[in-house]
Structure formats: C-alpha cells, structure tokens
Amino acid sequence: MIATEVKERVQIPLTPESLSAERIAYLESLVAQAKTAAAVFTQYSQDDVDRIVKPMVLAGLEQAQHLARLAVEETRVGVMEDKVIKNMVATEFAYNYVKDKRTVGVIREFRDRNLAEIAEPIGVLFSLTPITNPTSTVLFKCIMAIKTRNAVVFSPHPKAWRCCTEAVKVMYEAAVKHGAPEGVFTCLESPTIPDNAYLMKHKDVALIDATGGPGAVKAAYSSGKPALGVGPGNTPVYLEKSADVNAAVVDIIISKTFDNGTICASEQTVVIDDEIYDTVLQKFADLGAHICSEKDTVLLEHTVIDPQTGFMQPMAVGQKAADIARFIGLAVKPNTKLLVAPIKGVGREHPLSVEKLFPVLAVYRAKSVPEAIKVCIDVNHAGGLGHTAVIFSRNDEVIRKFGEVINAGRIIVNSPGAIGALGAVYNDLVPTFSFGCGTGGGNSTTDNVNIYHYLNIKRLARRTQNHMWFRVPNQIYFNMNAVENLRQFPSRTTIVVTNKALEQIGHVDIVRRHICPKTHVHVTVIPDAEPEVQVIKQGVEALHFYKADQIIALGGGSVIDAAKIMKLQYESPDADLEELAAPFLDLRKRVVQYPTEKTNRARLIAIPTTSGTGSEVTPFAVLIDKEHSRKVTLADYSLSPDVAIVDPQFVMTMPKGLTADTGIDCLTHALEAGVSNYASAYTDSNAMQAIRLVFKYLPIAYENPRDEEARCMMHNAACIAAMAFSNASVGVNHALAHAFGARFGVAHGRANALMLPHVVAYNAAVPTKFMPSPYTQGYTAHKKYAIVADLLGLGGNTVDEKVKKLVEAIEQLLDRLGFPKSIADLGISMEEFERAIPELVKNAFDDPSWRSNPRMPIMTELVELFRKAYEGRGQTKAAA
Amino acid sequence: MPTTAELLSVDEKNLVPTLSAAGKKLSTGGDVVMDFSEVRQIDAPAIKALQEFACLADSKAVKVVLRAVSVDVYKALKLVKLTQRFSFEN
Numbered sequence: 001m002i003a004t005e006v007k008e009r010v011q012i013p014l015t016p017e018s019l020s021a022e023r024i025a026y027l028e029s030l031v032a033q034a035k036t037a038a039a040v041f042t043q044y045s046q047d048d049v050d051r052i053v054k055p056m057v058l059a060g061l062e063q064a065q066h067l068a069r070l071a072v073e074e075t076r077v078g079v080m081e082d083k084v085i086k087n088m089v090a091t092e093f094a095y096n097y098v099k100d101k102r103t104v105g106v107i108r109e110f111r112d113r114n115l116a117e118i119a120e121p122i123g124v125l126f127s128l129t130p131i132t133n134p135t136s137t138v139l140f141k142c143i144m145a146i147k148t149r150n151a152v153v154f155s156p157h158p159k160a161w162r163c164c165t166e167a168v169k170v171m172y173e174a175a176v177k178h179g180a181p182e183g184v185f186t187c188l189e190s191p192t193i194p195d196n197a198y199l200m201k202h203k204d205v206a207l208i209d210a211t212g213g214p215g216a217v218k219a220a221y222s223s224g225k226p227a228l229g230v231g232p233g234n235t236p237v238y239l240e241k242s243a244d245v246n247a248a249v250v251d252i253i254i255s256k257t258f259d260n261g262t263i264c265a266s267e268q269t270v271v272i273d274d275e276i277y278d279t280v281l282q283k284f285a286d287l288g289a290h291i292c293s294e295k296d297t298v299l300l301e302h303t304v305i306d307p308q309t310g311f312m313q314p315m316a317v318g319q320k321a322a323d324i325a326r327f328i329g330l331a332v333k334p335n336t337k338l339l340v341a342p343i344k345g346v347g348r349e350h351p352l353s354v355e356k357l358f359p360v361l362a363v364y365r366a367k368s369v370p371e372a373i374k375v376c377i378d379v380n381h382a383g384g385l386g387h388t389a390v391i392f393s394r395n396d397e398v399i400r401k402f403g404e405v406i407n408a409g410r411i412i413v414n415s416p417g418a419i420g421a422l423g424a425v426y427n428d429l430v431p432t433f434s435f436g437c438g439t440g441g442g443n444s445t446t447d448n449v450n451i452y453h454y455l456n457i458k459r460l461a462r463r464t465q466n467h468m469w470f471r472v473p474n475q476i477y478f479n480m481n482a483v484e485n486l487r488q489f490p491s492r493t494t495i496v497v498t499n500k501a502l503e504q505i506g507h508v509d510i511v512r513r514h515i516c517p518k519t520h521v522h523v524t525v526i527p528d529a530e531p532e533v534q535v536i537k538q539g540v541e542a543l544h545f546y547k548a549d550q551i552i553a554l555g556g557g558s559v560i561d562a563a564k565i566m567k568l569q570y571e572s573p574d575a576d577l578e579e580l581a582a583p584f585l586d587l588r589k590r591v592v593q594y595p596t597e598k599t600n601r602a603r604l605i606a607i608p609t610t611s612g613t614g615s616e617v618t619p620f621a622v623l624i625d626k627e628h629s630r631k632v633t634l635a636d637y638s639l640s641p642d643v644a645i646v647d648p649q650f651v652m653t654m655p656k657g658l659t660a661d662t663g664i665d666c667l668t669h670a671l672e673a674g675v676s677n678y679a680s681a682y683t684d685s686n687a688m689q690a691i692r693l694v695f696k697y698l699p700i701a702y703e704n705p706r707d708e709e710a711r712c713m714m715h716n717a718a719c720i721a722a723m724a725f726s727n728a729s730v731g732v733n734h735a736l737a738h739a740f741g742a743r744f745g746v747a748h749g750r751a752n753a754l755m756l757p758h759v760v761a762y763n764a765a766v767p768t769k770f771m772p773s774p775y776t777q778g779y780t781a782h783k784k785y786a787i788v789a790d791l792l793g794l795g796g797n798t799v800d801e802k803v804k805k806l807v808e809a810i811e812q813l814l815d816r817l818g819f820p821k822s823i824a825d826l827g828i829s830m831e832e833f834e835r836a837i838p839e840l841v842k843n844a845f846d847d848p849s850w851r852s853n854p855r856m857p858i859m860t861e862l863v864e865l866f867r868k869a870y871e872g873r874g875q876t877k878a879a880a
Numbered sequence: 881m882p883t884t885a886e887l888l889s890v891d892e893k894n895l896v897p898t899l900s901a902a903g904k905k906l907s908t909g910g911d912v913v914m915d916f917s918e919v920r921q922i923d924a925p926a927i928k929a930l931q932e933f934a935c936l937a938d939s940k941a942v943k944v945v946l947r948a949v950s951v952d953v954y955k956a957l958k959l960v961k962l963t964q965r966f967s968f969e970n
Contacts, residue, residue, distance in 0.1 A: 039959035043921040043952040
C-alpha cells in the first residue's frame with residue numbers, strides 16, 4: 001500500500017562507496033552552489049532578508065492546496081484538506097513568529113548586563129524531510145533558512161520527492177525574485193541513501209537538519225557533523241477525572257485523525273481514570289469512534305503492528321480508520337473516524353502501546369492517579385522519550401506532577417497533542433515542524449526547532465564595572481581621651497574582654513570610669529595570644545550568663561578578634577565556625593553566608609591598645625583550633641565592631657619593639673591595600689594618608705614613646721590603614737609573613753618588615769603572570785608606588801626612579817627602627833631555612849592574602865622572595 | 881624586474897563584465913590592482929567571475945591585488961576560500 005521512513009530509513013549507511021564519479025560531481029555542484037549562496041548571503045542586512053521572507057510566505061500560502069494535493073497523490077499518506085492546513089501553518093504561522101524577530105547583526109541586547117547577542121549564519125544546511133509532512137516541512141525550513149541567511153540542500157524522502165521538489169521550487173523562485181542569492185536552495189534529484197551519506201560527511205555542509213525516522217536521525221548524529229535531529233514519539237495522554245471529558249474527547253479525535261495521525265506528536269495511548277472510563281469510551285463512540293472488543297484488539301495487534309520488530313506497519317501509516325479496518329477485515333460503521341483499542345499494559349506483550357501514525361488509539365483504565373501516571377511513564381519510555389505528552393485535567397497538582405515525571409519536550413495541557421505541539425495554535429509554543437526530543441530521543445535540544453537553531457549566536461560581552469564597596473564601622477572616635485565617648489552607649493550589662501596585663505596597668509579601670517552609669521560591668525580576662533576555641537566558649541558562656549547587651553574589647557588584635565567571635569556565637573548560637581571559615585574568592589559570591597538571624601544582640605565596642613592590626617575596624621578574626629592544630633580565619637563584615645574608640649592614651653606605654661612591629665604592620669597594610677587589585681579611590685585615600693602618617697610619625701613614636709602627637713597619629717594611621725585593607729585586602733607580603741612567622745615563631749610585624757622592600761620591588765616589576773582582575777584597568781602597581789614616593793617627597797623623575805626611592809625609604813625606615821636586615825640576622829642558619837622553604841612556599845601559596853595582590857605569584861617567585869629576605873635588604877633593586 | 885601594476889576600478893553592477901574584459905587582457909608576469917571601494921556587495925556570478933579570474937591570473941603568473949575591499953565582501957570571499965587567491969590592500 002504505502003511506505004514510510006520508519007522502516008526504510010532505519011539504517012542509513014555512512015559509506016558512500018556506491019556513488020559514481022558522475023554522481024559525486026553532481027552532489028559537489030549542489031554543495032558548491034549552496035556554499036556560494038551562503039557566502040553571498042552573509043552580506044545581507046535584516047531589511048534585505050525581511051524583504052525576501054514575506055513574498056515567500058505569500059507564495060507558499062498561494063500554493064498550499066496545490067502542494068497538499070501533490071503530496072497526497074504522491075505519498076498516498078494523510079488527508080489533503082489537513083495537509084493544506086499544515087502548509088498554511090508552516091507558512092503563515094511561521095511568518096507570524098519570525099516576522100519581527102531580528103536574525104541579522106545584533107539580535108538581542110541585555111544592556112544591564114553589558115551583553116549583546118549577534119547572529120552568525122550557519123552556512124550550508126543539509127536537510128532531510130519526511131514522507132509524513134513533506135511539503136509543509138519544506139516550506140517551513142525554507143522560510144527559516146532565508147530568515148537566518150542560510151543555504152539548504154534538500155534531500156526529500158524518495159517517496160515524497162516530486163511534491164517536495166515542487167515546494168522547494170515555489171520557495172526558491174519567490175526568494176530569488178526578491179533578492180535571495182542564486183543557489184540558496186537546491187533539491188537532490190532522485191535522492192539515495194549513499195547520496196545522503198556523502199552529503200552528511202561533506203566538509204562544506206555545516207549542519208544537518210534531519211526531520212524523519214530514527215534511522216535518519218541516528219545517521220545525522222553519527223556523521224560527525226553538528227545535527228538537529230528529531231525522532232519518533234509515543235505520546236502518552238492522561239485523561240484525569242477532573243477534566244472536561246467532552247472537550248478532551250473532541251480534542252483527541254481532532255488530533256488523532258488530523259492528517260490521519262501522521263504528526264508524530266499525536267496521541268498514542270490514553271490513560272483514563274476508572275471513574276470516567278466508561279463515559280469517555282461512550283463519548284468516543286458517540287463522536288464516531290469504533291470501540292474495539294477484545295477480539296478486535298487482538299486483530300489490530302496482529303495486523304497494524306509488525307510482530308517481528310514491534311513497530312507499526314508502514315502500510316497503515318496515514319490511512320483512514322475505515323480503510324485500515326476494511327483492509328484487516330474488521331467490521332466497523334462507515335465513516336468511522338478512529339479505532340479505539342483497550343489495552344491492559346505497556347510493552348512488547350501489548351503491541352498497541354507503541355507509536356501508531358494512523359487513527360488507532362490505545363486506551364487504558366487506571367484505578368488511581370499514581371497508576372495512571374506510571375502507565376504514562378511506561379508509554380513515554382516505550383519509544384517516546386523527550387517527544388510529547390498530553391494531559392487533560394483541571395487539577396493543577398496532578399498537572400504539575402505529570403509535568404515533573406514525564407520526559408517530554410512538549411507537555412500539552414487540555415488541548416490536542418499534534419496541533420498543540422506544532423505551536424502557536426492552541427498555545428504559545430514556537431511554531432515548528434521539527435520537534436526536538438532532547439537526550440531522551442538522542443537529540444541535542446528539546447525545543448520546537450526554530451530560527452534560533454539555524455543561527456550561531458555570538459555573545460558580545462562588554463567589560464562590566466563591578467560594584468565595589470567601602471564598609472567600616474559607622475562610629476569611630478579618635479584622639480586623646482576618646483574613651484569618654486563610651487558614656488553615650490546605654491547598656492544594662494557590659495562585658496569587658498581584655499587581658500591580664502592591661503587590667504594590671506589600669507586600662508580596664510579607665511574604661512570602667514567612662515561606661516554609661518548604672519551599667520552592670522563584668523570583666524572577662526583572656527590570655528594575651530590568638531584566641532583558642534575554649535577561650536571563646538568561656539566568653540560566650542559569660543555573655544549568656546549575664547545576658548550582656550554590650551561587649552567592650554580592650555586590647556590588641558587578639559583580644560578584639562576574640563570579642564568578635566564571642567559576639568558572633570552569642571548572637572547566633574547555631575553558627576558553625578568551621579563552615580564559616582570556608583575559603584572564598586569573591587566576598588559577594590561566597591558559598592557560605594554568615595547568619596543574619598540573631599537570638600541575642602550585643603553592641604561591640606573595640607578599643608585598641610596597639611597601633612597596628614586595626615582590628616577595631618576590620619571584618620576579620622583569627623581563631624586557634626588547638627584540637628585540630630590549625631588556625632581558623634573568619635572574614636565577614638558582620639564581624640566588624642559596631643564602634644571603634646581609637647584613644648592613644650592606651651598606647652602611650654607600648655614598648656619600643658612593639659611600637660616598631662605594629663607600626664610596620666600598619667605600613668604593610670597601607671602599601672598592600674594601595675596596590676591591591678581591589679583598591680579604589682576610597683581605599684586609596686586611606687592608604688595614602690596612612691603611609692604618610694607612618695613615615696612621619698613612626699620614627700618619632702619609636703624614638704620618643706611619650707610623644708603624644710606621634711602616638712596619636714600612629715594610632716590613627718593604624719585605624720586608617722585598616723579601613724583601607726578591610727576593603728581592598730592585603731597582598732603577597734602578608735602571605736609570606738604569615739608562613740614565615742608561623743614556621744619560625746617571628747612576630748607578625750617583624751616578619752612583614754623582613755619581606756617588605758623585596759615585595760615592593762617585586763610588585764613594581766613587570767609581572768611574569770598578571771592577576772586577573774575586573775576591578776583594575778591595566779597594571780598600575782609601579783605607578784601607585786611612584787605616587788607614594790611623590791607623596792613622601794622622595795624625588796626621582798621617572799616611575800622607576802621613584803619606585804627605587806620608595807624602596808630605599810622603606811629600608812631606611814626599617815634600619816632606623818632597628819629591624820634585623822635579614823632572616824639570617826635572626827640566627828636562622830641557611831641550611832635550616834633552605835629545608836623549610838618548600839613548606840614555607842606551600843603555606844604562602846595557600847594563604848588567601850595574595851589573591852588581591854596585583855601580581856600573581858608563581859611558586860618559584862615565592863622561593864626567590866624568601867631567599868631575598870634571607871639575604872637581606874640593602875641590595876634590593878626595583879626591577880624595571 | 882619591477883613591473884607597473886595595472887589599476888582597474890570595478891563597481892558592483894559591472895563587476896562580471898569588467899573581470900571578463902580584464903581577464904582577456906592579462907599579460908604574463910604583470911600585476912593587477914583592482915579597486916573595490918565602490919563594491920558594497922558581491923553576488924554569486926561575481927564570485928564565479930572572481931574564481932575564474934583567479935585561475936587565469938594563476939596561469940599567467942599575475943599577481944592580483946584587491947584594494948579597499950569592504951569587510952562584508954571580504955568575509956564572503958573568505959567563506960568561498962577566495963581570499964587565499966588574491967592579495968589585499970586597504
């Protein structure tokens with residue numbers, strides 16, 4: 001009777017040996033024409049393209065009936081009247097979708113994201129078209145190809161060749177008449193499987209668009225070329241008890257009889273809830289369907305399904321129900337629209353549960369919603385994965401569940417499957433004649449294939465100016481006796497966290513005197529060292545016990561850090577410190593978020609007693625986890641104290657060594673923040689001011705500890721530098737100092753001092769490896785050092801000279817403060833140091849501090865920096 | 881021995897006949913410079929004419945320089961692999 005691609009295209013061999021030289025020359029000429037046309041087409045504007053598309057559509061509409069008649073006469077598949085509708089949908093509806101779409105140049109712009117999408121044509125497409133929807137598929141693909149400036153070589157199904165050739169001719173003539181390049185469409189004469197194999201592998205074919213059976217799709221995907229392949233379906237339908245039964249049955253009949261069921265999205269098995277099963281079948285019968293008896297069903301199973309393969313018989317495809325019945329000897333009323341066959345399961349033992357591209361519909365009675373959905377899943381997996389599914393229901397919960405568990409690119413709700421899936425008629429799906437079936441169907445897309453699949457879409461990504469920030473405590477009180485400001489903070493119960501030495505020299509008493517009257521004050525003394533987990537626990541217990549609403553941290557960096565962590569755990573008892581310490585690259589994109597829900601609230605006031613760490617304004621805290629022998633660094637702006645009181649009376653008695661160490665720590669903060677990749681105008685102003693203050697006042701504070709002005713300015717400098725590095729972070733100097741200080745037990749400031757001149761010279765040189773940074777424009781570290789040199793009045797005419805002067809000035813400052821010149825001067829032997837270098841480099845590289853360094857340190861450079869620090873300063877050269 | 885290049889102005893509408901005429905006059909070993917500044921687009925016949933002209937030029941060892949080719953035309957020539965057959969001047 002008739003044939004379909006289902007069987008014939010199951011295997012398309014990819015070896016074109018059987019082609020003659022003459023045939024190869026012919027195929028080459030088709031591709032050459034298409035290639036030239038595609039090249040010419042690249043010069044067309046959007047207006048040029050749109051001027052061609054509209055007359056093509058009108059020509060297709062004009063010829064819709066003629067082409068439908070040709071298709072039915074040639075293929076003997078389907079219904080002429082329905083094929084007219086298909087041709088009209090393929091032209092008019094497709095045009096309605098594409099007419100205002102941009103497909104040339106910039107096609108979409110996302111201004112807020114600085115992104116633009118630009119269309120690039122694909123070039124030469126090789127397109128297989130099916131027997132079931134021959135002319136409509138050609139019309140649709142021609143319109144899409146012109147809209148996207150591509151050329152197409154068509155290979156119609158051999159048994160639909162004449163009608164497809166005519167459809168290509170109609171489209172080609174209209175297109176060329178209105179300016180399309182010559183050769184933009186060509187159609188294979190007498191196409192054969194070896195022809196297809198040859199063209200699928202042709203170097204100048206850029207994309208295969210295979211609309212057809214599984215063989216064609218598989219061949220396309222196996223060719224090694226990019227391919228759009230769509231494939232067979234097996235549409236399950238769930239007719240749920242809440243549905244409008246009348247509407248559902250009519251929709252199913254419309255769909256399943258449309259073009260005699262040749263659309264692969266048409267309904268195959270309807271799973272009906274038990275409660276409405278009989279009513280539904282009666283309705284089918286009333287509207288012209290034949291309800292099969294068990295005997296009828298067995299007859300159908302043995303005739304319309306191939307017992308060997310389990311697939312539908314090609315002879316039945318696209319035939320009328322009455323003709324199929326007559327052919328197999330089934331007695332039905334004249335004009336029977338549909339054969340409805342009850343089945344009891346899905347799979348090979350239930351032959352009618354597969355795809356049937358003719359008006360035979362399987363029905364299944366389900367006792368419950370779960371059973372119904374499971375049977376639909378079975379049908380979906382019996383050859384229809386990724387294609388189409390249908391549900392009739394008014395129950396949103398059931399619809400949602402169905403959508404979640406059924407693997408189909410199109411899940412059509414309360415409308416006919418075939419026409420619904422085509423899009424733009426019953427819903428807002430994109431109109432198409434190619435249904436992407438996703439990976440379930442061996443396809444690359446689940447979309448309704450459309451113009452965007454015929455384009456290479458390029459993304460023009462402009463550089464985005466990332467948002468930056470400057471966050472510091474909102475109250476900072478400074479200068480001598482600033483502690484008096486404590487009075488303005490009312491509190492029921494205040495816990496003062498401090499260390500023993502500070503209590504002994506009377507600092508705690510000074511603080512007590514200025515706390516708001518009537519406040520209950522309790523003092524928690526902690527060791528003068530980086531805080532341990534146990535110390536934090538005890539502090540938090542005290543906060544809970546006294547129901548504190550204010551914490552005053554009086555001390556150096558360790559005390560203030562301890563108070564920050566106590567506050568965190570007091571306010572958010574469930575906070576997991578280990579999780580919060582997880583590494584991150586970008587503060588705003590970090591995986592772990594600090595808690596915002598707070599069960600207790602306490603104000604944290606930080607009063608520093610050293611002039612270096614700046615912990616009173618920073619969002620960092622370091623904790624020692626002795627149990628696991630490690631240091632935990634916490635970083636989040638929620639850790640920043642609420643109030644900072646920078647009162648120099650608390651640093652007037654700092655020993656000389658501590659003054660120098662903390663002062664150089666402060667200078668390192670400022671210099672590193674100044675050249676950091678996160679530096680901004682806001683942090684620069686702080687960094688520069690801090691550097692100026694340190695160079696001016698640190699030597700004085702060191703040499704004359706009782707100099708109030710120098711102490712005051714250094715105390716301010718530490719806080720100002722901390723505001724800079726709280727927002728711009730530090731750099732490789734800190735990474736080196738952390739590793740070295742931890743390994744050899746050297747104070748942090750001292751370790752920084754040993755590295756500093758070498759790191760400035762290193763950062764000023766042309767980097768071996770630049771650090772990716774969206775925040776900076778070009779490499780500026782050397783120029784910023786030169787600005788520092790100018791600020792300090794160091795002289796020099798060129799950037800290099802100024803950097804050199806800065807390095808010298810740092811070295812002179814370190815000398816004046818009595819810092820050892822080298823690591824060797826600390827009494828560490830060369831052998832011991834060399835042995836330690838691998839571990840030092842590993843730890844320095846693991847340290848997050850360098851991630852904002854302007855120059856990305858490579859391991860060998862870290863080794864070199866450590867060795868330079870060992871050899872000592874005085875020979876540091878600012879590299880050009 | 882240095883030779884004088886022949887300068888040929890082409891325009892979009894007469895590209896094919898101009899190339900055809902120029903092809904007939906090609907002399908062995910000479911240089912031809914074609915000014916494309918007036919060519920906004922090329923079509924399939926023009927591409928074919930250029931392909932033929934390139935073959936002819938190759939056979940007579942003539943160096944052909946296309947001057948002031950627009951970006952769009954250059955891309956079309958690139959896609960049909962004609963850019964490798966000519967030299968280009970801006």
